[in-house]
Amino acid sequence: MPKVTIDGREIEVEPGTTIIQAAARLGVKIPHYCWHPRLSVAGNCRMCLVEVEKAPKLMTACSTPIERDGMVVHTRSAKVKEAQGTVLEFLLLNHPLDCPICDKAGECRLQDLYFEHSRRDSRLGPDEKVHKPKNVDIGDHIVLDVERCILCTRCVRFMREFAKDPVLGIIERGDHSEITIFPARRLSSRYSLNTTDICPVGALTSKEFRFAQRVWFLKHTRSVCPHCSAGCPVILDHNRGQIYRMMPGERDGLAVWLCDPGRLGYTCVNDEKRPVAPLLAPPEGRADQVSTTWAEALAAVSAGFQEHLGKAGPNSVAGIFSNWCTNEEVFAFTRLMTRGIGTASVACHKPLRGLVDSGAPDGILIREDKNPNTRGASEIPTLMKKEPKALTDIFDGLMSGKIKALWVVDPDLLGRIPEGKERKRAQDALKKAKLLVVQSPFVNATSRLADVHLVSAPWTEKEGTFTNVEGLVQKINRAHGPRGEALPDLAIFQRLADAMQINVDVAEPAHVFGELATAVASFRGIKYKDLDRGHGKLRAPDPAGGKQPEKDGDTKTP
Amino acid sequence: MPELILTKDLDVPDYHRLAGYRSRGGYGALKKALDEMTPATVGAEVKKASLRGRGGAGFPAGTKWGFIPAQTEKPKYLCVNADEGEPGTFKDKVIMERAPHMLIEGIILSCWAVGIHHAYIYIRGEFVKARKILQAAVDECYAEGILGPKVMGKEFCLDVTVHAGAGAYICGEETGLIESLEGKPGKPRIKPPFPALVGLFGCSTVVNNVETLAFVPHIIERGADWFLKIGSERNPGTRLFGVSGCVVKPGVFELPMGTTLREIIYTHAGGLPEGRTLKGVIPGGVSAPILTPDEIDTKADFDSLAAKKSMAGSGGLIVIDDSVCMVRLLARIARFFAHESCGQCTPCREGTDWAFKVVSRIERGEGQPGDVDKLASIATSFAGITICVLADAAAGPILSFVQKYREEFDLHVTEKRCPLENKAPSRPGP
Ligand SMILES: Cc1cc2nc3c(=O)[nH]c(=O)nc-3n(C[C@H](O)[C@H](O)[C@H](O)COP(=O)(O)O)c2cc1C
Ligand code: SF4
Ligand code: SF4
Numbered sequence: 001m002p003k004v005t006i007d008g009r010e011i012e013v014e015p016g017t018t019i020i021q022a023a024a025r026l027g028v029k030i031p032h033y034c035w036h037p038r039l040s041v042a043g044n045c046r047m048c049l050v051e052v053e054k055a056p057k058l059m060t061a062c063s064t065p066i067e068r069d070g071m072v073v074h075t076r077s078a079k080v081k082e083a084q085g086t087v088l089e090f091l092l093l094n095h096p097l098d099c100p101i102c103d104k105a106g107e108c109r110l111q112d113l114y115f116e117h118s119r120r121d122s123r124l125g126p127d128e129k130v131h132k133p134k135n136v137d138i139g140d141h142i143v144l145d146v147e148r149c150i151l152c153t154r155c156v157r158f159m160r161e162f163a164k165d166p167v168l169g170i171i172e173r174g175d176h177s178e179i180t181i182f183p184a185r186r187l188s189s190r191y192s193l194n195t196t197d198i199c200p201v202g203a204l205t206s207k208e209f210r211f212a213q214r215v216w217f218l219k220h221t222r223s224v225c226p227h228c229s230a231g232c233p234v235i236l237d238h239n240r241g242q243i244y245r246m247m248p249g250e251r252d253g254l255a256v257w258l259c260d261p262g263r264l265g266y267t268c269v270n271d272e273k274r275p276v277a278p279l280l281a282p283p284e285g286r287a288d289q290v291s292t293t294w295a296e297a298l299a300a301v302s303a304g305f306q307e308h309l310g311k312a313g314p315n316s317v318a319g320i321f322s323n324w325c326t327n328e329e330v331f332a333f334t335r336l337m338t339r340g341i342g343t344a345s346v347a348c349h350k351p352l353r354g355l356v357d358s359g360a361p362d363g364i365l366i367r368e369d370k371n372p373n374t375r376g377a378s379e380i381p382t383l384m385k386k387e388p389k390a391l392t393d394i395f396d397g398l399m400s401g402k403i404k405a406l407w408v409v410d411p412d413l414l415g416r417i418p419e420g421k422e423r424k425r426a427q428d429a430l431k432k433a434k435l436l437v438v439q440s441p442f443v444n445a446t447s448r449l450a451d452v453h454l455v456s457a458p459w460t461e462k463e464g465t466f467t468n469v470e471g472l473v474q475k476i477n478r479a480h481g482p483r484g485e486a487l488p489d490l491a492i493f494q495r496l497a498d499a500m501q502i503n504v505d506v507a508e509p510a511h512v513f514g515e516l517a518t519a520v521a522s523f524r525g526i527k528y529k530d531l532d533r534g535h536g537k538l539r540a541p542d543p544a545g546g547k548q549p550e551k552d553g554d555t556k557t558p
Numbered sequence: 559m560p561e562l563i564l565t566k567d568l569d570v571p572d573y574h575r576l577a578g579y580r581s582r583g584g585y586g587a588l589k590k591a592l593d594e595m596t597p598a599t600v601g602a603e604v605k606k607a608s609l610r611g612r613g614g615a616g617f618p619a620g621t622k623w624g625f626i627p628a629q630t631e632k633p634k635y636l637c638v639n640a641d642e643g644e645p646g647t648f649k650d651k652v653i654m655e656r657a658p659h660m661l662i663e664g665i666i667l668s669c670w671a672v673g674i675h676h677a678y679i680y681i682r683g684e685f686v687k688a689r690k691i692l693q694a695a696v697d698e699c700y701a702e703g704i705l706g707p708k709v710m711g712k713e714f715c716l717d718v719t720v721h722a723g724a725g726a727y728i729c730g731e732e733t734g735l736i737e738s739l740e741g742k743p744g745k746p747r748i749k750p751p752f753p754a755l756v757g758l759f760g761c762s763t764v765v766n767n768v769e770t771l772a773f774v775p776h777i778i779e780r781g782a783d784w785f786l787k788i789g790s791e792r793n794p795g796t797r798l799f800g801v802s803g804c805v806v807k808p809g810v811f812e813l814p815m816g817t818t819l820r821e822i823i824y825t826h827a828g829g830l831p832e833g834r835t836l837k838g839v840i841p842g843g844v845s846a847p848i849l850t851p852d853e854i855d856t857k858a859d860f861d862s863l864a865a866k867k868s869m870a871g872s873g874g875l876i877v878i879d880d881s882v883c884m885v886r887l888l889a890r891i892a893r894f895f896a897h898e899s900c901g902q903c904t905p906c907r908e909g910t911d912w913a914f915k916v917v918s919r920i921e922r923g924e925g926q927p928g929d930v931d932k933l934a935s936i937a938t939s940f941a942g943i944t945i946c947v948l949a950d951a952a953a954g955p956i957l958s959f960v961q962k963y964r965e966e967f968d969l970h971v972t973e974k975r976c977p978l979e980n981k982a983p984s985r986p987g988p
């Protein structure tokens with residue numbers, strides 16, 4: 001394998017590795033615009049020029065492969081710095097002075113690299129800048145400012161190579177070149193918002209994020225997109241209890257792509273109408289639930305459960321958990337129900353339908369199962385003493401009157417059951433329950449039937465792990481909150497157990513995970529705190545032999 | 559009179575038709591090669607002749623053919639560069655209009671030597687007449703079995719397609735040409751890989767200029783040794799010099815390589831009109847840095863002009879006399895490059911137009927102190943760091959004009975007018 005020396009440090013690389021890749025391996029950052037580790041090489045911005053000994057000209061690090069042994073590269077020589085300053089001067093020449101109102105300001109590569117590598121004074125003189133269209137609506141989620149574009153073609157290549165919907169292109173020549181959308185087409189791909197991430201400047205911005213928040217106010221929390229079983233790692237960008245956007249996280253050191261529906265699926269947690277305290281229906285009817293305290297709500301549940309347990313035996317109290325529960329919640333809930341309460345009437349609701357419909361699977365990212373933890377919710381209980389029942393058994397039990405009380409831990413049980421006969425049946429069954437307890441962050445058709453609505457924290461306001469379709473155990477983290485009096489599901493389990501004087505210790509996700517890792521084979525060896533080091537670093541052994549996430553690059557995406 | 563090679567028979571009636579061309583021994587070289595030689599010996603002869611590319615860079619054609627792998631899984635292609643876009647250049651047009659069969663014979667020989675079965679002639683879109691004549695000649699060849707499944711009855715098939723460009727200088731750059739032929743915008747590719755390995759449709763491809771290929775039949779017919787005796791050292795053969803500008807007799811002249819600029823201008827192009835004095839010569843199309851009158855004893859060949867920090871380029875001489883404002887001329891040239899930059903590389907896209915804006919400001923008498931230096935520094939910074947050499951080509955004239963005619967630029971700034979005229983300077987024409 002050829003050896004290359006970059007800024008005095010030697011590294012051996014596979015033949016064909018480009019200078020920019022080899023440098024990244026050494027931790028040497030080479031400024032760049034058009035290069036992207038997950039796209040083809042365009043070599044047009046000329047920002048990545050480096051000096052290669054014996055080469056007559058500066059070379060572009062992004063496109064120059066290391067083929068022969070003994071190549072010597074300098075990334076910070078005077079010649080290189082001069083060229084970097086030059087390229088930045090040219091890039092800024094016709095760039096509008098929009099920074100104060102540009103959504104990209106603060107995370108703009110043009111601002112950043114200019115500050116890092118140039119800081120030259122403007123020499124533009126009295127010449128007019130070239131003007132181009134602004135504020136062009138090109139897609140459901142995207143606004144284009146042609147003037148701000150630095151023509152790096154990242155978006156063009158993304159749409160062609162990844163989204164497989166090549167609708168962007170560059171027209172005209174010289175400094176009249178313009179990024180544009182094909183005639184009569186829209187940027188309507190389900191992956192369109194990725195273009196706003198990879199656009200180094202504020203040319204492509206998201207309608208949802210435009211003018212919503214200055215990026216420097218945002219706090220960042222690592223999480224996982226819960227809207228399909230792919231479980232893409234994400235960063236929650238939030239401020240003062242509001243999620244402002246969901247950005248791609250990293251897998252194997254490389255930023256991932258996200259689908260638009262998943263990325264925008266945070267809107268329901270921002271919903272102002274989200275309940276902020278437990279809700280209790282008056283005994284005579286379920287219609288008018290009113291806010292209450294946790295003590296009262298839990299006392300009602302506990303008393304109700306105990307009454308039925310005493311009168312009709314352990315199996316008269318049933319529980320439904322779902323593929324929206326974290327692994328820790330599944331473990332804690334099934335234990336609490338089967339060992340604490342002692343019921344065998346436990347079922348898992350794991351339909352394909354989730355909270356956001358991202359559409360048919362496409363072999364790119366989007367999966368058919370729109371839920372975050374179907375795999376975890378299936379793996380954990382199979383290793384418990386009592387296997388869960390089918391959902392229909394619970395409904396039958398309610399209809400026949402054998403089951404008196406039901407505790408549903410699912411964000412939207414009825415909403416996720418297909419409309420028609422099936423949903424009607426479920427609804428009728430729920431209505432039969434003498435005591436219906438619904439634990440969900442949201443008010444919906446299911447929660448409205450509840451005698452007690454235990455208001456829980458959504459995935460952005462709690463901590464835990466999900467196992468994606470490939471068997472990857474990934475951690476979600478609390479961005480803020482929970483809002484109002486809402487509580488993480490584990491805390492609710494603990495409080496109810498306490499109220500019923502059941503001796504369990506399930507309040508802390510880290511602790512529950514520890515028990516899980518001892519009890520369940522597919523979690524063995526995974527340490528909870530290691531999950532914080534990065535997304536997807538640890539994965540459970542994969543009995544299904546699922547595909548491993550791709551590993552095609554070596555640096556973080558800017 | 560020096561020996562003529564390409565233009566000897568141009569006056570023969572109907573020379574542009576098969577019969578006329580044959581009446582002077584046309585396709586004799588091809589017959590000789592097919593009957594008596596092998597593809598390898600044809601290639602070797604061209605290599606031995608040191609035939610240097612007449613498209614601009616002067617790269618030896620035989621060497622270039624040698625880069626094509628002998629065995630390839632995919633087809634190989636020849637792209638004939640007939641884009642002739644360099645301002646001041648109009649010599650390929652003469653071959654295509656008046657000796658199209660000489661080009662076709664050269665194409666067939668080259669394809670046979672390299673093992674190519676499809677050649678594309680990429681012709682400048684504006685050359686409507688040349689295209690019609692060339693297409694008619696190609697049609698004749700198909701009708702006569704010179705092209706098609708059996709070239710001259712031999713087991714060698716060859717197709718030739720004439721393809722018209724749509725009016726972009728950058729489509730003369732070999733990889734811009736290839737992209738354009740593939741139906742994409744003519745944006746040059748990053749090299750390496752060079753076309754010899756990854757060219758048209760991803761296949762091994764030779765790109766040669768029209769004039770380069772037109773020499774091939776003559777080299778095959780008369781031998782490399784004969785060819786090497788003509789011209790100057792390492793620059794054998796003749797060349798078609800296109801002379802334009804302030805001369806009495808502008809036109810295309812075939813002269814041995816190494817003829818001095820002085821001889822070309824004064825002996826062949828009739829010198830300057832009465833009462834005018836020479837102010838400068840652009841020796842190889844507008845990309846070539848300008849030479850001053852005291853430099854015109856330079857030999858017009860690739861190496862001698864390179865030694866003068868200019869270039870032989872496309873062989874188009876533009877003669878400039880004392881009536882011409884150098885600032886205005888440079889503004890016109892700068893506008894050309896800004897207009898023709900394909901726009902993909904940052905420095906060329908932004909820099910060429912910025913340079914144009916600054917030089918036109920100077921030309922209009924609105925230049926500010928420091929503008930002349932700024933102009934030169936812009937050109938210095940966009941040169942040498944781009945995908946193709948259009949940016950370098952654009953920098954050449956700017957740097958040489960400013961260096962050699964500095965006073966004239968400075969006067970435009972200090973006097974806020976053109977010193978050559980009594981009136982304030984005007985914008986360069988469209
Ligand atoms: C901007 C630019 C424009 C060019 N235009 C032409 C042209 O019009 N005709 C041409 O033969 N070569 C042109 N060239 C040179 C070609 O890239 C290439 O070197 C040439 O066709 C090779 O042929 P040759 O080796 O036979 O000279 C141009 C080069 C550049 C950089
Ligand atoms: S819009 Fe953005 S990503 Fe697309 S070419 Fe322009 S700068 Fe690059
Ligand atoms: S140097 Fe200019 S013409 Fe050549 S590829 Fe770059 S932008 Fe296009």
Ligand code: FES
Pocket residue numbers: 031032033034035042043044045046047048049060061062063
């Ligand atoms: S990053 Fe290498 S040219 Fe743009």
